[in-house]
Amino acid sequence: MLHKILNLATSNGFVKRTVLAHLNMSQYEIGPIGEILRHNLMTEWYYNIVFNKDVTVIMNNGDFTGTYEYLKAFCSDRLPFGIADIKKLKKSYSTDEIIEHYKKGRDNRNTSFKDLMRHEEDSLCNCTIFVPPSNSTRFFHQWQQQRRMWWRKFSAGPGRYSLTDIKKGDNNSQRVEIIVKYPWGSESLETITLGSHDRKLTNAQLEFQENKKTIHAHAIVSQINLTSMFMNSICDAFDETLVVNKARKLLRLHKKLAPFKISLAVSGADQSSTAELSDLAVYICRQLRTNHVSTLLLPSSNQLKLDAQFKQYDELGVPYTILLSDSTLKDGIVFLRNRETTLKEQVHVSQLVTYIDQLLKNY
Incomplete structure (x- = not known):
């Protein structure tokens, strides 16, 4: 082990x-x-x-x-x-x-x-x-x-x-x-x-x-x-658990210790929407970093499949991942994925920074 x-x-x-x-x-x-x-x-x-x-x-x-x-x-x-x-x-x-x-x-x-x-x-x-x-x-x-x-x-x-x-x-x-x-x-x-x-x-x-x-x-x-x-x-x-007969390895780092608190994942249906979502990801990343939140945005976020992105972020111990999809361009809703549960909750882009600040504020 x-x-x-x-x-x-x-x-x-x-x-x-x-x-x-x-x-x-x-x-x-x-x-x-x-x-x-x-x-x-x-x-x-x-x-x-x-x-x-x-x-x-x-x-x-x-x-x-x-x-x-x-x-x-x-x-x-x-x-x-x-x-x-x-x-x-x-x-x-x-x-x-x-x-x-x-x-x-x-x-x-x-x-x-x-x-x-x-x-x-x-x-x-x-x-x-x-x-x-x-x-x-x-x-x-x-x-x-x-x-x-x-x-x-x-x-x-x-x-x-x-x-x-x-x-x-x-x-x-x-x-x-x-x-x-x-x-x-x-x-x-x-x-x-x-x-x-x-x-x-x-x-x-x-x-x-x-x-x-x-x-x-x-x-x-x-x-x-x-x-x-x-x-x-x-x-x-x-931690290593079996998910659909596959080993899921991750680091359950406490959110105060994790090198990156937030990561961004992009899932666009085509090249055009992927480019727009990538620009939005850069904007969100800049907002979070301005608010002193250690945020990870990799070039691979618009190149790899979602499962591969989540796998990389889980192994880095990132507590939360923001998922941008085609629907985000229509209604401004992003999905905030929890590393521990893998569940995703909906948050509007306009409320994202404030909501994340509350999540990370307490121990």
Whole structure:
């Protein structure tokens, strides 16, 4: 199944194979369509972490200690508050290590999402929340549930996400992981730790006054590997069902994550009507893009049969497709096809942009 997903992702530009000729093997890296997906993932992570309703969180500007000191003063020396950042870690691997990663990915033996991708650079999405020690345990458990709900919110199969048991670490730290289960095994997506962090802050910097007492802030750290988050989004969204004895492969990407929210399909009876409908498709596409809706209009939309167009858009994970037919030229009605149900509803061209805006507005 994993190889089916990789083949689909490769053929649709989410990932691309990189041939390592000197080692006679290949690895994967993020493709051009995948870059849009990765950007959307980072945006949703940013909104969830930085605009958290309960805690003031700001992005680190590269100097964690300086950002911490500023935020501490900004919050009038009152807890809680947090710092988020995206760290790029460059790594070097020996030839033997690269070969071992390749074998794991090829054989599905203890497969990790990170084993499938190039390893020269990893991006880690981090968030460190500083909380009073009296509330740290409660906040730790609350944070776990909130983060698990975030993963489930974007999932086509929410039931596959779970929390591991809490594990004890050094200096009385506690660690829990959010994992996802697939037919080929489980993958760790996010690590949440209470009581330790990799930033060098002194005891004096961690001191706060609470009810005339001096307390030392506790740290709750969330860490996500961006490559794992990216690969999980594709694997989670993959679906294959039988429709009239034919396999229908598609990506059920959440509409907030999908690289393209809307696509356009054209079905004209003759060359003349097809040309008019193509012009109308360009007009609609321009309107949607002006309204900041990521819209896909391909030259093949007036060359391929409808089934072939729908197949391509489903594999790209496009949630909705606008179908323009000969009747559209008479009454101004288009059909809006839902990727999930394949059902089509009628919408007038004059109301299309407003209606789509409402569809995409909510999660």
